[in-house]
Amino acid sequence: MAAKDELGRHGEQIAVGYLLRNGMQILDRNWRCPDGEIDVLARDGRALVVVEVKTRSGRTHGTALEAVNRAKLVRLRGLAVQWLSMQRERFESVRIDVVALERFAGDFAIRHERGVC
């Protein structure tokens, strides 16, 4: 496994732990279809939360948060529709969250932006 993939995997693990601690229920992880991948799907109360996890090892190439751009969010919406079409369960609302992790001095800084799209 390449270093970046390992970092991403590790970051997702931390993000899931963080979401669980914040009272969310994880429905699915790394759900894939031909159009792309959703990192984490969670239930927050009666809402479906599509979570994009972005992990960076530092800020030399920009921050993790700003790496999630509009095009990425548009793609996530499309994926969320596809995922929902395969479910029985109905949700009151759907929102997209971004969890950005940056590694500083061996530890990770975490930022959670709710409902970005």
Added chain:
Amino acid sequence: MAVARTRCVCLIGVTGHVIDVEADVGNGLAGMHLIGMLDTALSEARDRVRSAVVNSHYAWPDARITVSLFPASLPKRGSTFDLAIAVALLAAAGLVPRARAADSFFLGELGLDGSLRTVRGVLPSVLAAVGAGAGTVVVPARNGPEARLVPGVTVIPVSTLGELVGWLRSGDPINLPTLTDHLFGEPAPGTSDDPGSEPGEGTDPSSGPGRPGDGPTGFPTGLSARLSAGPDILRTPNDGGSEAPAPDLCDVAGQPFARRALEVCAAGGHNLWMLGPPGTGKTMLAERLPTLLPALDRDEALEVTAIHSVAGTLPADRPLLERPPFMAPHHTATIAAIVGGGSGTIRPGAVSLAHKGVLFMDEAPEFPTNVLDALRQPLESGQVTVSRALGSVTFPARFMLVLAANPCPCAQRTRPEEPCRCTPAARRRYLARLSGPLLDRIDVKVSVMRATRRELFADRRFIESSRVVAERVLLARERAAKRFAGTPWRCNAEVPTGALHSEYRLPAKAMTPLLGCLDNGVLSARGLDRVLRVAWSLADLKGRGRPGVEETNAALGLWLGEER
């Protein structure tokens, strides 16, 4: 939520509008949003500001940044807002104190490395900022001298963003070369009708005229002071370096009548038309007209400089244009080049760049007819309104028009005994390109004929330098100014028709030659006014209280031209 606010100026024409710049650094997806009717150059500010901030070693806020420019309904163009956007953003991010950012006006374009680049139109922008109550204006270092021309404001020239942030954080104005208004001494009221007063008299002690090595200090008030400006008075804005010998009226030998006409025009601000074969000195005469005009006074200089600042034609070493400008557009110029225009920013044209100076159109019949006729409105009103999709802009355009023309298109060497080869129809067509309404607005028309050898050498004995003539012109203008005290007019050409026939009404005897011409249709009503104005200038030059029949006759002769 962190919101910070600062101010900037947006120019429309030469009028500045205050723009509030608000930055909000808050939660959400990281990114920067610029809103408020922006053009492309301004939308690109996003990338310039980001690079400048990062390369000045400040942390770029990892947050959702919204920058809004108010009033949102005003279309904004250009890159002058970069600095204000950067400062608002840094203040919102807590990197500089918010109160300090809100205090000042910020003008300037940012380079990617955080350096400040010069912008156009700093002078009118700073004037607008002062009008809106600004105490401090931050400008790019190289625009500093221009911004300092505006009295009553502290100008802070800055060369990098880092330098500015340091100043905003420390609040220590001593770190930067701040300069308040000191360029002009206190302008004496009624400058031109007080030839006896000493220059710089009554300046406030902190900014006395004795500052060494700091450019022009007190604006010369008296006649002697203005003329003692030395070679400077003979320098036109366009001749650039001082190495080239300044043009002087004594270069034009063999044309005593045309030189006299030039003097009359300079004294009253009248328009001039010169007709004559090539090589007789029409262009030389026109180029020497600015050397006869008095220097601009403080308000005029600021007004003229503001226009040139917007056009971006201000010489870097001389921020203030103190001499009347001289514009000589080529005859291929378009309407937009002459009256102003442009699809994006509306720029002043040659008529506005010649404001308070001379617009010289050499080979006038070669100009397109529509361009010549476009001059009619500014000639009457002293301003020009340019309308584009973005809106209308009015530029000042009170200039002296000088037209020069050959009598025919062939431009052959003509000896008196051998006429040129053009057919009479061709000659008529050539000069007919100058429309009647345009020529009706020309006060003085002269024929510049080829001088014989005898005339040429005889004239050399009587020839006068620009300096001598300028002194007479200045005296005449001061007499006129004394008469116009309490009115907005500065020279005879600006007196409106109502005043000509009421306050400045001439005795019936003086009017007789004019009334005859009015009756037989030689003079139009406008022509009559123009002749009267020239008559006043002639009287001013002679030092007479009011024109007599001699002056009106002479003015009529000048208006009609010798032969046409």
